[in-house]
Amino acid sequence: MPALNRPTPSRRGLFGRGAPDLAAPGLRAPGRGLSRRGFLRSSGAAGLTAALAAATAGCGVPAAYVEPGDRAARDRSAQEKRLTFANWPLYIDVDDADERKRPTLDAFEERTGISVDYVEEINDNDEFFGKISPALMNHQDTGRDIVVISDWMCARYVRLGWVQEMDRPHQPNVEKYLDPLLRKPAFDPGRRQSVPWQSGITGIAYDRRRLGREIRSTADLWHSDLRGRVTLLSGLDEAFTLLMQGDGVDVTRWTADDFHRMTDQLRRLVDRGHIRRFTGNDYLKDLSSGDVLACQAYSGDIIQLQADNPDIEFVVPEEGAELWAESMMIPNRARHKRNAERLIDYYYEPEVAAELAAWVNYVCPVPAARDILASAKDAETAELAENPLIFPDDAMRGRLAVARDITSAERGDFAREWNSIVGL
Incomplete structure (x- = not known):
């Protein structure tokens, strides 16, 4: 399992000690919670x-x-x-x-x-x-x-x-x-x-200042100015939904054909050197340092990163993102x-x-x-x-979907295909 590479955040409570009491004076400001989603599967x-x-x-x-x-x-x-x-x-x-x-x-x-x-x-x-x-x-x-x-x-x-x-x-x-x-x-x-x-969202994070343009869709990740400066998540269950949504797939009822079409596209991107690497939650280090300009990311991680770097943006693509x-x-x-x-x-x-x-x-x-x-x-x-x-607003909620999970009958073949691309 990849190590959890992040600084220790300040963690402050909202209501203080004991039972929540909004009427109590001196409510304390929230801290930046540590990412749980960052613990990826080995x-x-x-x-x-x-x-x-x-x-x-x-x-x-x-x-x-x-x-x-x-x-x-x-x-x-x-x-x-x-x-x-x-x-x-x-x-x-x-x-x-x-x-x-x-x-x-x-x-x-x-x-x-x-x-x-x-x-x-x-x-x-x-x-x-x-x-x-x-x-x-x-x-x-x-x-x-x-x-x-x-x-x-x-x-x-x-x-x-x-x-x-x-x-x-x-x-x-x-x-x-x-x-x-x-x-x-x-x-x-x-x-x-x-x-x-x-809950959380798997979407796209990018450095607006360094990239010099906006990212609005998954397809924007494949532009030539991001060649070798993009990372994707290495875990099959974490990564596949966003990539399918970028192809316009209804992920609540995706099919094996949708999966293979997605992996064919991914393999071409890897062969061209467009994707820098597949990561655990260490994508945060790459994004912070500027080694990558855009990456697949978890919403909770980016809330933390934005506190130190307001140029980091999190995007729910126009085609949609996974709510997990x-x-x-x-x-x-x-x-x-x-x-x-x-x-x-x-x-x-x-x-x-x-x-x-x-x-x-x-x-x-x-x-x-x-x-x-x-x-x-x-x-x-x-x-x-x-x-x-x-608390996603109405516009964002309209682009979120809970994906159909991978069944046990599908998992073996799909995992082998995915791992052959990711290099696991």
Whole structure:
């Protein structure tokens, strides 16, 4: 897995310690949240997942598939007021004075009496898949009640029957406040088995001053003045959607022909030396130094970069860009399902979602949190409500799409084709 190459940002909370309270004086300005999306998949781990997919795929039901009736264990939530929450590093608010404290989680514990064991153990989707898949395949408890995984990987868990359906009547905030753009991914149309933790956009970043012109479409990346000065993301699941959209493809229902047409174009660009290289999140270093002038990028990363270099622009191309999410799921046999559902719903309270958004600076899956931020007394905090990379405006939302994921049957061939171009 590529190293995370970025300076340590200042990280300041929105509401201070304890429960969110907009009426409290002295709201603190937000910091620049560390990028979680920057943790890309390693090709070795991807091979593990592809091998498992191949082994479990067959005629009809795959061998590892778990029937709905075998997914639940006896829920101990009433007797055991606790839960275990597995997440990525640096993906939650922390207290300025003591970074071991997490104000939103602390407020949940105080309100409900439920103790949360928050574990920052997910560094790679495939690696974590390999870590907990033996328990899930063998109908055993993973020891975790909530996990946060990228949606393209969530699709595999859902297809394998490895996660439980949530009791939505117990989650009125999710029902009311979840962004409509995120409600119907192809793998989980009703979001009954997954609920976004945070969201983001994969688009184009460029240095306006150094390039000397605007970029408005994906095709603008292929102009001669950018030869050898463009990078793309190396991960198949991270990169392919934007490139397809540049060809005018409806990525909610793309086909194998669309994929091969995209890779044929990509291979020609590589052969001509137009693409400098394929990257992990180290594209930030290249863009900052001027080694590249334009690159495929994540919205949350660019919010950070813009604070140091206002000439950096982030573009949702005219043809569109991918809106993605990393979602909370409740694994099979989890022992504290009801407690987990309560925590998930808690993070969909607009005040809590606003507190989290002010720290992580990705697209907030709770649009109602925008009004909370806008009403903040601190001007820098209030400005976040107007940032389209946290709360996309209507024009941008019209160009965003949640892509159909790659199925297990497609993944092996597509990954080989992609890796032969990228050089993995």
